[in-house]
Amino acid sequence: MVLSPVLGKLVSKRVVLASASPRRQEILTNVGLRFEVVPSWFKETLEKSSFAAPYEYAIETAKQKALEVANRMHVKHLRTPDIVIGADTIVTVDEQILEKPVDKQDAYRMLSRLSGKEHSVFTGVVIIHCSSKDNQLETEITDFYEETKVKFSDLSEELLWEYIHSGEPMDKAGGYGIQALGGMLVEYVHGDFLNVVGFPLNHFCKKLAELYCPPLKHTIQHIKHDSIPSVDTFESLSDGESESSSFKEHKGAIKLDSPSGVICNSENSSGVRTGSVVPLENQNGVSDSAAKVPSKILDLMDGFRASKALFVASKLKMFDHLKKKSPLKAVDIANEAGTSVCGTERLLDACTALGLLEKTPQGYSNTDSANTYLASDGEYSLHGYIIHSNDHLWPLFTHLESAVKEGSRQNHRAFGKKTEDLFNDYYQSQEVKQRFMAAMHSIARLTARDVATAFDLSEFKTACDLGGCTGALAHELIQIYPNMKVTVFDLPEVIANTSCFQPSEQRVASVTFVSGNFFTDDLPEADLYILSRVLHDWPDEKIHILLKKISAVCRPGCGILLAEMLLDDEKKNGRTALLQSLNMLVQTEGKERSGSDYRGLLEQHGFSKVKIKLTGNLLDAVLCVKI
Numbered sequence: 209m210v211l212s213p214v215l216g217k218l219v220s221k222r223v224v225l226a227s228a229s230p231r232r233q234e235i236l237t238n239v240g241l242r243f244e245v246v247p248s249w250f251k252e253t254l255e256k257s258s259f260a261a262p263y264e265y266a267i268e269t270a271k272q273k274a275l276e277v278a279n280r281m282h283v284k285h286l287r288t289p290d291i292v293i294g295a296d297t298i299v300t301v302d303e304q305i306l307e308k309p310v311d312k313q314d315a316y317r318m319l320s321r322l323s324g325k326e327h328s329v330f331t332g333v334v335i336i337h338c339s340s341k342d343n344q345l346e347t348e349i350t351d352f353y354e355e356t357k358v359k360f361s362d363l364s365e366e367l368l369w370e371y372i373h374s375g376e377p378m379d380k381a382g383g384y385g386i387q388a389l390g391g392m393l394v395e396y397v398h399g400d401f402l403n404v405v406g407f408p409l410n411h412f413c414k415k416l417a418e419l420y421c422p423p424l425k426h427t428i429q430h431i432k433h434d435s436i437p438s439v440d441t442f443e444s445l446s447d448g449e450s451e452s453s454s455f456k457e458h459k460g461a462i463k464l465d466s467p468s469g470v471i472c473n474s475e476n477s478s479g480v481r482t483g484s485v486v487p488l489e490n491q492n493g494v495s496d497s498a499a500k501v502p503s504k505i506l507d508l509m510d511g512f513r514a515s516k517a518l519f520v521a522s523k524l525k526m527f528d529h530l531k532k533k534s535p536l537k538a539v540d541i542a543n544e545a546g547t548s549v550c551g552t553e554r555l556l557d558a559c560t561a562l563g564l565l566e567k568t569p570q571g572y573s574n575t576d577s578a579n580t581y582l583a584s585d586g587e588y589s590l591h592g593y594i595i596h597s598n599d600h601l602w603p604l605f606t607h608l609e610s611a612v613k614e615g616s617r618q619n620h621r622a623f624g625k626k627t628e629d630l631f632n633d634y635y636q637s638q639e640v641k642q643r644f645m646a647a648m649h650s651i652a653r654l655t656a657r658d659v660a661t662a663f664d665l666s667e668f669k670t671a672c673d674l675g676g677c678t679g680a681l682a683h684e685l686i687q688i689y690p691n692m693k694v695t696v697f698d699l700p701e702v703i704a705n706t707s708c709f710q711p712s713e714q715r716v717a718s719v720t721f722v723s724g725n726f727f728t729d730d731l732p733e734a735d736l737y738i739l740s741r742v743l744h745d746w747p748d749e750k751i752h753i754l755l756k757k758i759s760a761v762c763r764p765g766c767g768i769l770l771a772e773m774l775l776d777d778e779k780k781n782g783r784t785a786l787l788q789s790l791n792m793l794v795q796t797e798g799k800e801r802s803g804s805d806y807r808g809l810l811e812q813h814g815f816s817k818v819k820i821k822l823t824g825n826l827l828d829a830v831l832c833v834k835i
């Protein structure tokens with residue numbers, strides 16, 4: 209299947225999956241699509257009776273989910289995605305639409321309705337292309353749906369309740385998961401199995417191919433096999449080059465960037481496809497072996513080069529120079545940065561190919577996202593974390609192999625000294641301390657709003673951010689909850705260096721900085737204790753010491769808010785969090801954990817009503833209350 213050309217075109221795009229469904233994430237990851245996950249906050253409450261057909265309801269819900277994410281990212285994070293994908297799966301039986309059960313009784317009602325009958329599963333999918341014009345979000349929407357028919361056996365009461373008690377039905381449309389235990393209920397499936405699981409991959413891939421590599425009419429090939437009917441295949445879908453007439457004709461398609469270098473033309477020199485097994489030559493005489501390019505693996509092999517190119521361009525302040533003045537030629541930037549012209553030109557070209565810069569005959573300019581995130585002066589700049597990644601994490605990662613073999617941190621190998629305490633390493637020199645604080649500040653600035661709004665915290669009048677560093681989250685909290693007073697509690701060497709990170713124009717009086725060590729000193733009183741990127745630094749034993757201490761000073765009704773990257777329970781998806789857990793391995797005794805892991809730790813110290821929120825940003829949130 210020639211999907212590589214399509215994926216090649218998407219590689220430089222910010223693709224977002226507006227769904228919390230782990231199944232959708234897995235299905236799309238499996239085909240090699242690279243995307244971020246930003247779960248939608250759209251409540252599935254559209255009036256079902258106002259839709260003429262059930263699939264219209266599924267499509268509209270999918271559309272609203274995706275639009276909510278596109279708008280939120282555009283307004284809230286100043287990050288307009290290029291493409292947002294949304295989906296909604298429903299089950300229909302006896303002209304009723306079934307969604308996810310709200311409780312076990314509801315699951316029972318659904319499953320007994322499906323027992324012994326055939327039902328339909330519809331998934332509505334939308335692909336939204338986004339752009340920003342005069343700061344307004346512009347969208348072009350493509351949608352489709354897929355129907356699969358499923359027949360259940362007669363289900364005995366016993367089997368029904370056994371299945372319900374397994375817990376599986378609760379987050380699944382129609383109250384069953386065909387891919388797991390629910391498969392035992394099914395007599396037959398007519399249609400796309402993955403559509404039932406939540407995402408019609410086959411139809412989606414065809415849609416992507418239509419949008420990104422529309423066929424030149426004369427190249428569509430009908431492959432004939434003895435017993436299989438003639439079909440139009442992905443192999444027959446050619447690039448058509450960006451200006452092909454069929455491309456322009458396609459409803460809802462927008463003009464996209466030039467191909468990523470993967471040859472997508474599928475004609476041979478005589479303009480006729482001859483089959484997909486033998487490598488073909490296109491009009492340029494280039495072997496059409498795109499189907500065999502393992503692009504995902506090649507990308508991973510290149511990953512370190514791309515990271516290092518970003519780090520070096522940041523370290524040499526190239527994005528700062530280009531933010532001040534652009535376009536600039538390589539020679540001008542080399543002069544500013546004190547670097548060689550030939551090396552600078554190669555670095556700038558690589559950054560252009562990575563989508564960080566734009567290049568015209570007049571020279572290089574920053575992309576919008578380079579101006580926002582890579583220049584060092586932006587409100588949401590990641591410069592601090594990038595420099596920390598280059599100077600601190602990179603040397604540690606060169607010892608990943610030893611870390612994996614030994615199961616322990618590698619600070620001694622990377623920096624030539626044994627560290628008893630993680631923070632001794634960071635705070636022993638002023639330069640390293642400032643760099644570390646800048647890194648933490650940049651991640652905190654980027655995530656603070658999503659963490660602060662993950663739950664309604666208005667009932668907490670006072671909060672104490674343990675290890676709150678520069679106070680970035682504290683300042684966000686008092687913006688959102690004007691009656692809240694927040695204490696930032698951190699080591700004396702941190703508190704002494706916070707002044708350069710303070711916002712100029714805020715009600716600073718509501719944020720107080722107190723120095724101390726949360727393991728050894730008394731904790732300030734508060735209704736809410738916040739631990740943001742703290743617990744992941746420590747092994748369970750240390751976490752128990754800290755939670756016990758917090759629990760001892762918490763009155764009933766007081767809470768703990770955790771902000772961490774959450775792993776999925778099966779530790780299969782979410783590569784950012786899984787890679788971050790390796791990051792913790794090379795430098796700490798800690799690790800990333802799942803929401804269930806944190807729930808287990810918190811419940812052991814008298815905290816209950818644990819709520820978990822995946823924010824779609826770098827940090828997720830967990831809230832619990834002392835009983």
Ligand SMILES: O=c1[nH]cc([C@@H]2O[C@H](COP(=O)(O)OP(=O)(O)OP(=O)(O)O)[C@@H](O)[C@H]2O)c(=O)[nH]1
Nearest residue numbers: 227228229231296297380381385386404405406
């Ligand atoms: O056999 C299976 N059938 C359905 C599922 C899963 O069910 C849900 C459907 O719910 P919805 O479309 O509303 O999606 P959500 O999970 O709420 O995520 P969004 O954030 O996209 O709204 C979906 O997860 C299917 O995967 C299943 O697993 N097996």
